[in-house]
Ligand SMILES: Nc1ncnc2c1ncn2[C@@H]1O[C@H](COP(=O)(O)OP(=O)(O)OP(=O)(O)O)[C@@H](O)[C@H]1O
Ligand SMILES: O=C(O)C1=C[C@@H](O)[C@@H](O)[C@H](O)C1
C-alpha cells in the first residue's frame with residue numbers, strides 16, 4: 001500500500017510541525033525527507049538568519065522559490081516547506097500540481113509555545129511575536145487552505161499519532 005503515492009508536501013505556519021511530522025512520515029513510507037529551509041541553507045552555505053540579514057526577506061523568498069520549484073519535481077519525496085512558502089503564487093502552483101499537499105493547521109497559542117525558545121526564525125525576533133503570528137495567520141490561512149488537498153489540525157496530538165492519522169488520509173487519497 002502507498003507504493004504509488006506521489007510526493008507529499010507539508011505546508012503550515014511556523015511551529016505547526018512540518019519538519020517533525022515530515023521526517024517521521026518519510027521514515028514510515030521509506031521515502032526521502034527534504035526540508036526546503038534546510039535545502040536553501042545548504043545551497044546558500046549560510047543559515048536563514050544570515051540570509052535575511054544580508055539579502056532581506058525578498059532575497060530569501062527568491063532562493064525559496066528556486067528550491068520549491070526544484071524539489072517539487074523530485075519523485076516520491078516528503079517535503080517540509082517553510083512557513084511562508086505559500087505567499088508566492090508560483091510556489092502554490094508548483095505544490096498543488098506536483099504532489100499531495102497537507103496543511104498542518106496549528107492555532108497561534110500552539111505556534112507560540114513551540115517557537116518560543118528557538119531563535120532561528122528571523123520574523124519572530126521582535127518584542128511582539130504573538131501579534132506577528134496572528135497577522136501571518138490571518139493572511140496565510142486562506143492560502144494554506146487554497147493549496148491543500150488534506151487539512152489536519154495539530155495541537156495536542158503527539159507526532160506519532162499525527163503521522164498515523166496522516167497515513168490513513170493518504171491511503172484513502174491513493175484509493176481515489
Ligand atoms: N505534534 C506535536 N506535538 C508536540 N510538539 C511538537 C509537535 N510537532 C512539532 N512539535 C515541536 O514543535 C517545535 C516546532 O516544530 P517544527 O520545527 O517541526 O515546526 P515547523 O512547522 O517545521 O516550523 P518552521 O516553519 O519554522 O520550520 C519542535 O520543537 C517540535 O519538536
Ligand atoms: O513563516 C515564515 O515566513 C518563515 C518560516 C520558516 O520556515 C522559514 O522559512 C523562515 O524563517 C520564514
Ligand SMILES: [Mg+2]
Pocket residue numbers: 018019020035037080081082
Ligand atoms: Mg520546519
